[in-house]
Amino acid sequence: MTENNLASSRELEFKSFQDWNGDRPSLTLIFHDGFSSWWIKVEIAWSLPESILKSGCLKRRFMLQEFVKAIDFSQLNLMDDTVTRITLTLAERSHNPIPFRNIQNDCQRETNYFLSVAYKTSFDIAEDPGRTLYPILNQAQDIPTFEARQLEQEEDIAPTVSIIRFKEKHFAYKTIDRPIYDPGDTEHILNEITALAQFRGHPNIAQIIGLVISDSPYKTHPSTTSAPVITGFLLEYYPEGTLERVLSKDQDQDDSLLRRWALQTGRALETLHLQKRTHLDIKPSNIVLDANRNAILIDISGTGGYEWEWLSPEMQTFIQQNVETAPASTSFDKRVATDCWAYGNLLVIMAKKTGASCFGKRLQSIGDDLTKMDPRDRISLSDALERMSGQE
Ligand SMILES: Nc1ncnc2c1ncn2[C@@H]1O[C@H](COP(=O)(O)OP(=O)(O)OP(=O)(O)O)[C@@H](O)[C@H]1O
Ligand SMILES: [Mg+2]
Numbered sequence: 001m002t003e004n005n006l007a008s009s010r011e012l013e014f015k016s017f018q019d020w021n022g023d024r025p026s027l028t029l030i031f032h033d034g035f036s037s038w039w040i041k042v043e044i045a046w047s048l049p050e051s052i053l054k055s056g057c058l059k060r061r062f063m064l065q066e067f068v069k070a071i072d073f074s075q076l077n078l079m080d081d082t083v084t085r086i087t088l089t090l091a092e093r094s095h096n097p098i099p100f101r102n103i104q105n106d107c108q109r110e111t112n113y114f115l116s117v118a119y120k121t122s123f124d125i126a127e128d129p130g131r132t133l134y135p136i137l138n139q140a141q142d143i144p145t146f147e148a149r150q151l152e153q154e155e156d157i158a159p160t161v162s163i164i165r166f167k168e169k170h171f172a173y174k175t176i177d178r179p180i181y182d183p184g185d186t187e188h189i190l191n192e193i194t195a196l197a198q199f200r201g202h203p204n205i206a207q208i209i210g211l212v213i214s215d216s217p218y219k220t221h222p223s224t225t226s227a228p229v230i231t232g233f234l235l236e237y238y239p240e241g242t243l244e245r246v247l248s249k250d251q252d253q254d255d256s257l258l259r260r261w262a263l264q265t266g267r268a269l270e271t272l273h274l275q276k277r278t279h280l281d282i283k284p285s286n287i288v289l290d291a292n293r294n295a296i297l298i299d300i301s302g303t304g305g306y307e308w309e310w311l312s313p314e315m316q317t318f319i320q321q322n323v324e325t326a327p328a329s330t331s332f333d334k335r336v337a338t339d340c341w342a343y344g345n346l347l348v349i350m351a352k353k354t355g356a357s358c359f360g361k362r363l364q365s366i367g368d369d370l371t372k373m374d375p376r377d378r379i380s381l382s383d384a385l386e387r388m389s390g391q392e
Contacts, residue, residue, distance in 0.1 A: 011032055012030070012068065012069060013029060013030040014027065014028075015028045015029055016179075017061045017065075019057045022048050022052065024043060024044060025044050025060055025061075026042060026044065027041070027042050028040070029042070029068065035222055036220050037219075038073070038078040039083040039084070039131070040073065040078065040083065040084050040085075040086060041083055041084070041086070042068050042071070043085060043088065045087045046090045048113075049113075063112045063114050063115075066114070067112060070100050071099065071100060072101050076099065076125065080221070081219055082128070082131065082218050083131035084125060084126075085126050086098070086124070086125055087124045087125075087126070088121045088122070088123050089122050089124070090120055091120060091122045095122055096123055096124070097119075097123075098118075098123040100118060130181070130183065132177045133176075134176060134216060134217065134229035135229060135230050136230075137211065137213050137229065137230055141211065142197070143193070143210055143211050143233075144210035145211050145212075145213045146209075146210045146212050146213070147213060148214035149214065150166060151165070151166050152164060152165040153173075159179050159180075160175055164234070166234075170239075171209055173212060173233075173234055173235075174233055175231060176189050176231055177231065177232075188301045188303050189230075191301040191303045191304075192233075192299070192300060192301035192304070195300045196235075198277070203264075203294065204267060204294065204296055205271065205272075205297050205300065206235050206296055207235065208233055209233075209234040209236060211230050211232075212230065212233060212234060213229065213231065214229065214231050236290075238288040238291075238298075239290070240289035240291065241288065242284060242287060242288050243261060243284040243287040243289070243346075244284035246284075247350065252353050252355040253350075255354055255359040258359070260293075260295070261287070261295040261350070262388055265295050265343065266385045266388070267385065268295075268297040269282065269297065269381065270382065272297075272300065272302075273336050277302050278328075278335035278338075279299075279302060279339050280306050280328055280339065281306050281310065282310060282346060283307055283346070303328040306327055310342045311338055311341075311342070312375070313373060314334075314338075314375055315330070315334060315337070318334065337375050339381075340370055340380070340381045341370060341371055343381065344368070344369070345370075345371055346367075347363050347364075348363075348367035350363055350367075351364035362388075363388070366388060370384055
């Protein structure tokens with residue numbers, strides 16, 4: 001095959017490659033034709049031979065890219081303003097063969113597994129159910145909006161969060177799109193926006209600055225007009241890192257700082273509960289420090305991910321017995337109890353950083369009383385806070 005028979009890099013813009021150890025590898029790309037663009041996901045839906053599974057992910061990506069360059073996308077019925085999924089299967093007698101540009105070069109066909117089986121691939125075309133869902137901006141939302149193209153990306157700090165600059169100020173930008181996206185993530189982000197709007201002004205809960213909007217990233221024809229979509233939101237940027245980072249340092253911390261962080265986190269959590277919300281992912285990486293080293297609770301959707309070892313023992317048992325149920329769908333009392341247990345766990349970890357001081361022993365004892373095996377033996381969050389503030 002000569003280069004002329006392959007799509008040029010101007011026509012095909014490769015976006016991402018997914019490959020679960022060779023199980024259903026897929027390539028997401030944009031096909032540009034004139035001024036129009038289509039998002040496409042090409043997915044391999046047959047079991048690859050052992051030799052290809054052993055060849056490694058980089059080799060598979062390269063071979064799949066070369067294969068995709070040989071497909072003639074202009075002959076396919078691609079869908080506008082969304083992601084078209086092209087699922088490829090192997091059939092000895094292909095009923096629906098994928099259209100190829102002129103494949104002439106036998107040499108490349110021999111060395112590229114996907115090209116070698118190209119003649120027997122059959123395809124199926126549908127809207128990609130796994131595409132990132134961007135909600136349309138609801139004008140009723142009483143939150144300022146920022147155009148994505150006006151934000152200057154500075155640094156990624158987590159798979160979902162980056163630092164951006166806007167008018168000489170830094171903000172944290174949490175995006176809907178992420179390396180491993182689950183369609184439920186859009187709903188979690190919307191829940192987080194609602195919760196953040198509810199706690200505006202609270203000194204120890206992350207403060208929302210605005211929604212980030214843009215034209216739909218999947219827009220096919222630039223000249224058409226469409227409603228803007230939400231791509232994520234901006235938070236105040238808290239520059240002193242997470243409690244996880246501080247607590248992982250191989251050194252003790254000042255008692256007065258630890259007491260402050262414990263009280264501030266506990267009060268933020270109590271505020272959530274008073275407003276009938278729960279956090280469900282209390283852990284050191286969801287507490288960040290502002291420039292004055294105050295603790296700020298983040299990730300407050302109440303429905304996003306959770307970490308198994310930060311769930312209370314009774315919540316773990318409940319989830320094991322009801323595998324279809326997420327902690328977020330359990331009763332309010334159960335959720336509050338798991339939040340308080342996780343908070344107690346956090347206090348126990350913090351107590352280890354006090355160098356066995358008098359306050360450290362107190363923190364340990366409060367943490368122990370919040371994490372007792374039997375929920376009926378545990379103290380309440382307000383009792384814990386009272387016992388701690390008595391030490392101020
Ligand atoms: N406003 C902020 N200021 C500074 N850092 C932040 C801010 N928001 C988030 N981060 C950083 O980004 C990380 C991930 O943020 P967040 O917990 O909101 O995302 P997530 O995708 O829900 O993460 P996870 O699933 O790991 O809990 C945090 O642990 C923290 O390091
Ligand atoms: Mg988090």
